[in-house]
Amino acid sequence: MxxxxxxxxxxxxxxxxxxxxxxxxxxxxxxxxxxxxxxxxxxxxxxxxxxxxxxxxxxxxxxxxxxxxxxxxxxxxxxxxxxxxxxxxxxxxxxxxxxxxxxxxxxxxxxxxxxxxxxxxxxxxxxxxxxxxxxxxxxxxxxxxxxxxxxxxxxxxxxxxxxxxxxxxxxxxxxxxxxxxxxLPGGEPMPTPEFGRTPVYSTWYSFTQDVCAADVEREAALAAELGFGQLFLDDGWQRYGSGRGYSGCGDWRPDPDKFPDLRTHVETVHALGLRQVLWIAPLLLGERSDVFPWLSRFATHWSPTLECWILDPRHVEVRDHVLRTCLQLVDEFGLDGLKADFLDEAMVYAGTRGAQDSTLDGYLPDVGAALAAMLTDLRQGLRDRRGDEFVIELRQRYTGPAMTAFGNLLRANDCPADAVANRVRTLDIALLAPGGTVHSDMLMWDPQADADVVARQFHGALHAVPQISARLAELPDAHRDALAFWLSTWRALRPTLLSGHYEPGRPDQLYPQVIATGDDRCVITCFVDRIVPLCPDLRQVSLINATSAHQLFLDLDAPWTVHLSPHDAQGRAQAPLIRELTPGLNTVDVPPGGLCHLREAAELT
Incomplete structure (x- = not known):
C-alpha cells in the first residue's frame, strides 16, 4: 500500500x-x-x-x-x-x-x-x-x-x-x-457474532449525557423483557461527560458519580441476558484530560464544534495511546465491544504535515493508512481477548467496504426521528458493504404522540438491526405494545430482512419499495403508493404498509388462494380471511402503518 x-x-x-x-x-x-x-x-x-x-x-x-x-x-x-x-x-x-x-x-x-x-x-x-x-x-x-x-x-x-x-x-x-x-487484499470482512444481529437498546437519545448506572440498569431490565440483545452505553459515562462538549476526552475513565463501579454495572447488564458495548471517541482530546499535556503536541487541530482537539493518528504515539486505552476498557470492565465515534475527524490532517517532535519511529504520512494501521492493531487486540465474540461499531460516513475489515456493526449517521433518512442511509450502507451488519440510527419519537409513530419510526429501520433509544420505563402502554409487536415481527423476519436478496428501487426516489426475498419468504415494504409485483411461487409473503393508505395493490401473473393475516400499526390483529387472488391487479386491505402476512391457503388445511 x-x-x-x-x-x-x-x-x-x-x-x-x-x-x-x-x-x-x-x-x-x-x-x-x-x-x-x-x-x-x-x-x-x-x-x-x-x-x-x-x-x-x-x-x-x-x-x-x-x-x-x-x-x-x-x-x-x-x-x-x-x-x-x-x-x-x-x-x-x-x-x-x-x-x-x-x-x-x-x-x-x-x-x-x-x-x-x-x-x-x-x-x-x-x-x-x-x-x-x-x-x-x-x-x-x-x-x-x-x-x-x-x-x-x-x-x-x-x-x-x-x-x-x-x-x-x-x-x-x-x-x-x-x-x-x-x-481485495486486506478486504476480508470481520465476522459478526450472533449477538451483533440482535436489537440494541441505546442510551443516547433517551438520556444523552445525563446517564447513570441505576437508570440504565432499569432500562436494561425492560429491554431484556422486550427481546433486546445488546445495550449500548453511549456518551456521558466518562469523566467530564456533560454539557455536550468534549473538553475532558482523552483519559476515558468512568465518571465516579454516574458509574462508581462500571465493572459491576456491566455484570448486572450481562445477568439480564444483554451484551454491553461502550461508546468511545478515541481521537478526541480535551484540555481537562490528564493525558493532554503529553498528547497535545499530536493534536494541532481545534474543533470549535466539539470543543476539543483532534489527535493525529499518523503518529505512532497516538495509535499506541488509542490501542492501550481501548484494550484497557475491554479488559477492566468486561465489555463485549466498542462504539468507535468521530474517527472521520482525522481527515482534517489530510494533505498536511504532522508534528515535528515525534520521538518514536512509525510516522505514516497518509491519514487513511495510519487509521488502517491503528484499527488493525485494535482488531487483533480484541480478537486475542474475545475471539470473534466482540463488536466494533462504525458510523457512516466511515462504513465503506474497506472499513468492514475493522468493524462489524455499520450504523447509519445520526438522524433523530427521521425515518426516511434512516431508511435511505441503512440501505445505502448495505448496498456496498461486503460484510458486517448494518444498524439503524437510534429510533426516537414523541412519547405524547399517537402510538402509530412507533411503527413509522420502525419502518425506517426494517432492513437493518434496529437500535431503540426511548425511555422504556416512561412509555405509555400503547407505545410499549407497538414496540413489542414490531420487535417480535422483525425477529421473525430477520433472516430475510438482513440476509435476503433485496431490490429497493431508484436511489433518487429514496427507495420507494423494498422487496427482500430469501428461501421461500418475501418481505415487501411499501413506502409510497405503488403496485406490488407478486409471485405466487413464494409460499409466504409479508406486506408492510408504510404509507397512509388503507390498501395495497397487488399484481399477479397467476391465481393464488391465500390466507391473509393483517395487523394494524400498533400490532392489533385484524380479522383473518381467505382470498382468491386473480391474475392482474388485486386490492388487499392493510391498515396504514400495519402489515399483512400472506400464506398459501392449502398449507393451512
Whole structure:
C-alpha cells in the first residue's frame, strides 16, 4: 500500500481541459471511455476484460499525480449514486466541487443510472485506504457524464478501476462491486457474532449525557423483557461527560458519580441476558484530560464544534495511546465491544504535515493508512481477548467496504426521528458493504404522540438491526405494545430482512419499495403508493404498509388462494380471511402503518 506524500492538489474550480483527450491515453469498454489525464509518457493505461467486468489499470512510470476520467453519454440518466450521496441524489454539473474519499470518508465507487433504475456507468477502485480526489457531473458542452479520480502514484505503482457492464439494477450492480471489494487484499470482512444481529437498546437519545448506572440498569431490565440483545452505553459515562462538549476526552475513565463501579454495572447488564458495548471517541482530546499535556503536541487541530482537539493518528504515539486505552476498557470492565465515534475527524490532517517532535519511529504520512494501521492493531487486540465474540461499531460516513475489515456493526449517521433518512442511509450502507451488519440510527419519537409513530419510526429501520433509544420505563402502554409487536415481527423476519436478496428501487426516489426475498419468504415494504409485483411461487409473503393508505395493490401473473393475516400499526390483529387472488391487479386491505402476512391457503388445511 503506497503511503506517498505527493499531494493531490485538486483544483477548486472547473478546468475545461479535464474533458480534453488530445495526446492522452484513452480506451473504451461497454460504452465507457477511460482517459488517463497525465503528462505524456508518465503513465500506461491498459484495459482487460475479466470475469467481473473490465479492469482498467493505470501504472506510473515515474512519481506523478494522475487524473483518470470515466465518461459516458447522458442517455436517460436521472441520478448518480455514491456512498456519501445523502439527500443530493440527482445529477450535478461537472463544475461541482472536488471531494475526497479515503478509508474513513465514503468509498471509491459510484453508479450512474437511468429512469428504469438501470446502471449506465458503475465503477469501483482498489484505492480504498489512501486519499483520492473525486469529482463527477454533467458536461453542458459534451452532453456526457464524467467521473474524475485524482491521486498520486509512485513509480511502478498500479491503480486499478473495476468497470461493470451497464444494464443491471443499481442494487445488483453494487452487490457485484462489493464482492470485488471483499476480494481485495486486506478486504476480508470481520465476522459478526450472533449477538451483533440482535436489537440494541441505546442510551443516547433517551438520556444523552445525563446517564447513570441505576437508570440504565432499569432500562436494561425492560429491554431484556422486550427481546433486546445488546445495550449500548453511549456518551456521558466518562469523566467530564456533560454539557455536550468534549473538553475532558482523552483519559476515558468512568465518571465516579454516574458509574462508581462500571465493572459491576456491566455484570448486572450481562445477568439480564444483554451484551454491553461502550461508546468511545478515541481521537478526541480535551484540555481537562490528564493525558493532554503529553498528547497535545499530536493534536494541532481545534474543533470549535466539539470543543476539543483532534489527535493525529499518523503518529505512532497516538495509535499506541488509542490501542492501550481501548484494550484497557475491554479488559477492566468486561465489555463485549466498542462504539468507535468521530474517527472521520482525522481527515482534517489530510494533505498536511504532522508534528515535528515525534520521538518514536512509525510516522505514516497518509491519514487513511495510519487509521488502517491503528484499527488493525485494535482488531487483533480484541480478537486475542474475545475471539470473534466482540463488536466494533462504525458510523457512516466511515462504513465503506474497506472499513468492514475493522468493524462489524455499520450504523447509519445520526438522524433523530427521521425515518426516511434512516431508511435511505441503512440501505445505502448495505448496498456496498461486503460484510458486517448494518444498524439503524437510534429510533426516537414523541412519547405524547399517537402510538402509530412507533411503527413509522420502525419502518425506517426494517432492513437493518434496529437500535431503540426511548425511555422504556416512561412509555405509555400503547407505545410499549407497538414496540413489542414490531420487535417480535422483525425477529421473525430477520433472516430475510438482513440476509435476503433485496431490490429497493431508484436511489433518487429514496427507495420507494423494498422487496427482500430469501428461501421461500418475501418481505415487501411499501413506502409510497405503488403496485406490488407478486409471485405466487413464494409460499409466504409479508406486506408492510408504510404509507397512509388503507390498501395495497397487488399484481399477479397467476391465481393464488391465500390466507391473509393483517395487523394494524400498533400490532392489533385484524380479522383473518381467505382470498382468491386473480391474475392482474388485486386490492388487499392493510391498515396504514400495519402489515399483512400472506400464506398459501392449502398449507393451512
Amino acid at each position: 503506497a503511503t506517498t506524500s505527493i499531494t493531490i492538489g485538486a483544483p477548486s474550480t472547473f478546468a475545461p481541459d479535464l474533458w480534453s483527450d488530445h495526446g492522452l491515453q484513452t480506451a473504451s469498454t461497454h460504452g465507457t471511455v477511460v482517459t488517463a489525464l497525465a503528462p505524456q509518457g508518465t503513465v500506461r493505461l491498459v484495459l482487460a476484460d475479466e470475469a467481473l467486468g473490465t479492469c482498467a489499470a493505470v501504472t506510473a512510470r515515474i512519481d506523478t499525480v494522475v487524473t483518470v476520467r470515466l465518461d459516458v453519454p447522458l442517455g436517460d440518466a436521472v441520478g448518480y449514486w455514491h456512498p456519501n450521496a445523502g439527500s443530493d441524489r440527482t445529477l450535478p454539473a461537472d463544475w461541482s466541487p472536488w471531494r475526497h474519499v479515503s478509508l474513513v470518508e465514503s468509498a471509491p465507487a459510484g453508479c450512474l443510472y437511468d429512469t428504469a433504475g438501470r446502471a449506465l456507468l458503475a465503477f469501483a477502485t482498489d484505492r480504498t485506504v489512501a486519499l483520492t480526489g473525486v469529482r463527477f457531473g454533467v458536461s453542458e458542452e459534451h452532453k456526457r457524464f464524467g467521473v474524475w479520480l485524482r491521486l498520486p502514484l509512485t513509480a511502478g505503482e498500479t491503480y486499478r478501476i473495476r468497470l461493470l457492464p451497464p444494464g443491471g439494477t443499481v442494487a445488483g450492480t453494487l452487490r457485484a462491486l462489493r464482492r470485488w471489494f471483499a476480494a
